Amino acid sequence: MIHNARILAINPGSTSTKIAVYEYDTVVFLKTIRHSAEELSKFEKITDQCDYRRDIIYEELKNADVRLDLIKIVIGRGGFVRPIPAGVYRVNELMKKELIEGKNGEHASNLGALIADNIAKQLPDAKAYIADPVVVDELEPIARFSGHPLFQRTSAFHALNQRAIARTHAKSINKKYEDLNLIVAHLGGGISIGVHRKGRVIDVNQALDGNGPISPERSGSLPVGSLLKMAFSGDYTFEEMKSMITGKGGLFAYTGLNDAYEVEKAALAGDQNSYNVMEAMAYQTAKEIGAFSTVLKGDVDAILITGGMANSKWFTNMIIERVYKIAPVHIYPGEDEMRALAENALLVLKGEVEVKEYK
Numbered sequence: 001m002i003h004n005a006r007i008l009a010i011n012p013g014s015t016s017t018k019i020a021v022y023e024y025d026t027v028v029f030l031k032t033i034r035h036s037a038e039e040l041s042k043f044e045k046i047t048d049q050c051d052y053r054r055d056i057i058y059e060e061l062k063n064a065d066v067r068l069d070l071i072k073i074v075i076g077r078g079g080f081v082r083p084i085p086a087g088v089y090r091v092n093e094l095m096k097k098e099l100i101e102g103k104n105g106e107h108a109s110n111l112g113a114l115i116a117d118n119i120a121k122q123l124p125d126a127k128a129y130i131a132d133p134v135v136v137d138e139l140e141p142i143a144r145f146s147g148h149p150l151f152q153r154t155s156a157f158h159a160l161n162q163r164a165i166a167r168t169h170a171k172s173i174n175k176k177y178e179d180l181n182l183i184v185a186h187l188g189g190g191i192s193i194g195v196h197r198k199g200r201v202i203d204v205n206q207a208l209d210g211n212g213p214i215s216p217e218r219s220g221s222l223p224v225g226s227l228l229k230m231a232f233s234g235d236y237t238f239e240e241m242k243s244m245i246t247g248k249g250g251l252f253a254y255t256g257l258n259d260a261y262e263v264e265k266a267a268l269a270g271d272q273n274s275y276n277v278m279e280a281m282a283y284q285t286a287k288e289i290g291a292f293s294t295v296l297k298g299d300v301d302a303i304l305i306t307g308g309m310a311n312s313k314w315f316t317n318m319i320i321e322r323v324y325k326i327a328p329v330h331i332y333p334g335e336d337e338m339r340a341l342a343e344n345a346l347l348v349l350k351g352e353v354e355v356k357e358y359k
Contacts, residue, residue, distance in 0.1 A: 004023070004024075004070065005023075005024070005070065005071075005072040005073070005349055006021055006022065006023050006028075006066075006067070006070040006071045006072065007021070007022040007023075007071070007072070007073045007074075007075065007342050007345040007346065007349075008020075008021055008061075008071050008073070008074045008075070008116075008119065008126075009021075009022065009075050009076075009338045009341040009342050009345070010057065010074065010075070010076045010077065010112055010115050010116055010119075010341075011076075011077040011109075011112065011337050011338060011341065012053060012076075012077065012108045012109060012111040012112055012115065013108050013109075014108045015034065015035050015036075015037070015040070016032055016033060016034050016035060017032075017033045017035070017053050017056070017057065017111075018030075018031070018032050018033075018337075018338055019031050019033065019057055019060065019061075020338040020339075020341075020342065021061070021066055021071070022342040022345075022346070023070075024346065025342070025343075025346055027338075027339070027342075028066075029061070029064050029066055030338065031060050031064075033053075033056055033057070033060060035053075039052075045102070045106070046102075046106055046107070046108055046110060046111065047099060047100045047102070047110055047111060047114060049111060050111055050114045050115055050118060051118075053111060053115055054115050054118050054119060057115065057119070058119075068123055069123070069124055069125075071123055071126050072125060072126055072127070072349065073120075073126060073127060073128075073129060073345040073348060073349065074116040074117075074119050074120040074123070074126055074127070074128045074129075075088075075116060075128070075129045075130065075131060075341045075342070075344060075345040076091070076111070076112025076113045076114075076115055076116035076117075076128070076129075076130050076341075077109045077112035077130065077133070077160070077337065077341065078109065078112060078113065078130035078131060078132060078133025078134070078135075078160070079099055079107055079109040079110030079111070079112055079113060079130075079133060080099070080102075080104040080105035080106070080107050080109070080110055080133070080134070080135060081095060081098060081099065081104060081113075081130075081133055081135060081358065082098065082103075082104055082135070083135050083136075083137035083154070083155060084133070084135065084136065084137065084356075084358065085136065085137070085138050085200075085356070086132050086136045086138060086159060086163060086200070086201065087131070087132070087353065087354075087355075087356045088129050088130070088131045088344050088345075088347065088348055088353055088355050088356065089129060089130050089131070089355070089356045089357070089358050090127065090128070090129055090355050090356070090357060090358070091113045091116060091117040091120075091128040091129060091130060091358075092357065092358055094358055094359065095113055095130075095358040096113060096114055096117060099113055099114060100114070104135070109133070109134070112130060113128070113130045116128040116129070116130070129344075129345065129348065129355065131160065131340075131341060131344035131345075132159040132160040132163050132164075132340075132344065133159065133160070134156055134157065134158070134159055134160075134208070135155070135156055135159075136155060136157070136159035136163075136201065137154070137155040138155070138200045138201050138202060139153070139154075139155050139201075139202060139203060139204070140202045140203065143202065143203040143295075153206065153210075154206055154210070155201070155204055155206065156206050156207060156208040156209075156210070157186070157192035157194055157201075157204045157205070157206070157207045157208075158186040158188065158190075158192045158207065158307070158335070159194075159201065160337055160340045160341070161186055161306060161307070161335040161336075161337060161340055162184045162186055162192065162194050162196070162201070162306070163177075163196075163201075163340075164336075164339070164340035164343060164344075165184060165304055165306045165332045166180070166182050166184055166196050166304065167343070168332065169182070169302060169304055169330060169332070176199075177196075177199050178198050178199035179198065180196070180198070180301045180302070181196070181197050181198065181296045181299050181300055181301050182195075182196040182300070182301060182302055182303070182304055183195060183196070183289055183292050183293060183296075183300055183302075183303045183304070183326075183327070184196055184303075184304045184306065185285060185288075185289060185303070185304070185305050185306070185307075185319075186207075186306050186307040186335070187215075187285070187305065187306070187307035187308065187309035187310050187315075188215070188216075188307040188308050188309070188335065189215060189216050189217045189218070189258070190207040190208065190212075190215050190217065190218045190246075191205075191207060191212055191213045191214075191215040191218075191220070191281075191285055191288075191307075192204055192205060192207035192212065193205055193212065193213075193285070193288045193289055193292055194292075195292045195295045195296060197295075197296060202295065203292060203295050205220075205288060208246070209242070209245055209246040212284075212288055213281060213284035213285045213287075213288055214249070214250040214251070214277075214280065214281050214284055215250045215251070215281065216250055216251045216252065216258045216259065216260050216263075216309075217246065217247055217248070217249060217250055217251070217252055217258045218245065218246050218247075218249045218250050219244060219245050219246075219249030219250055219253065220249075220250070220284065222245070250281075251263050251277055251278075251281070254273065254277040255273065255274055255277060260278075260308070260309050260312070260315070261312070263277065263278060264278060264312055264314065264315060268314070278315060278318075279318060281315075282315060282318035282319045282322075283318075283322070285319050286318075286319045286322035286323050287322075289303060289319070289323045289326070290322070290323060290326065293326045293327075298326075300326055300327035301327060302327050302328050302329070302330055303323055303326065303327050303328070303329045303330070304329075304330050304331075304332060305319065305320075305329065305330070305331050305332070306331075306332040306333070306334070306335060307333075307334070307335055308333075308334060308335065310331050310332065310333040310334065311333040311334060316331055
């Protein structure tokens with residue numbers, strides 16, 4: 001009976017590993033394991049941490065008296081695999097090889113598939129999967145054009161949470177995700193805005209280190225001419241320039257804070273600079289939503305706003321007042337990657353999704 005089957009979700013971060021056990025659609029165990037810099041410094045590569053993190057997961061599950069024999073699916077956060085269509089993928093040898101090599105990028109999320117596979121192989125009847133990694137790429141050919149053939153627009157965004165929220169919204173109105181046209185704006189450390197046409201994300205701003213609105217830590221789209229002059233001025237290293245774009249851009253560059261809640265507090269307390277930057281972030285987010293509505297030729301069923309900053313009614317209202325005439329706006333505050341992983345695993349258990357092969 002799938003109602004008794006359990007799902008183990010694993011989400012490795014740079015200094016933590018989140019684990020959750022679900023029985024059908026109910027969470028029965030949830031834990032965030034913290035890793036000190038001293039512990040992690042022993043490992044040369046991120047993927048060398050696999051056995052170390054796996055052993056800690058086993059210890060936590062044992063201490064919580066979690067029955068491992070009931071686990072049927074171990075699902076890890078998808079790392080930097082090759083660009084692939086959205087969906088649930090079986091962890092296979094090719095995927096593991098590329099993640100270990102860091103062929104497509106080094107990131108803590110690369111451990112998700114490796115740990116999931118390692119644990120699943122030790123259980124009597126479990127299989128390992130990943131779902132909707134950040135490199136999900138379903139861009140239409142026309143969306144890949146930049147402005148020069150040596151540069152191509154790429155897809156990197158909050159795919160896991162965007163698609164989970166889109167499915168949640170569809171379910172709330174008794175529709176199928178695959179029958180809707182949606183614009184989903186994820187407001188986190190980076191801001192990604194995706195065009196979801198009938199279940200496929202056909203256009204999205206490259207939220208990792210590319211374009212789009214300013215965000216708490218990222219500069220988004222910058223004036224290219226000015227950027228080039230600065231890059232070749234000799235005053236900055238490559239790493240310094242990179243940090244201006246991702247890590248020390250956006251709100252941090254303007255205010256010295258990368259916490260949108262703190263900047264909002266300062267804005268509402270009368271700090272004009274903080275107010276101006278928050279308003280500009282809302283303005284640019286709304287402008288991107290408006291631009292993406294043209295991809296759907298105005299046929300937009302709903303605009304969904306999610307992510308941590310969606311908890312702020314003040315901030316989201318500044319966006320809504322600019323986009324509400326395009327389509328109804330719905331707010332889904334926060335993000336729950338563990339539940340999103342579990343929901344994908346549950347679709348597998350229920351036979352409602354076709355598991356894909358990484359090749």
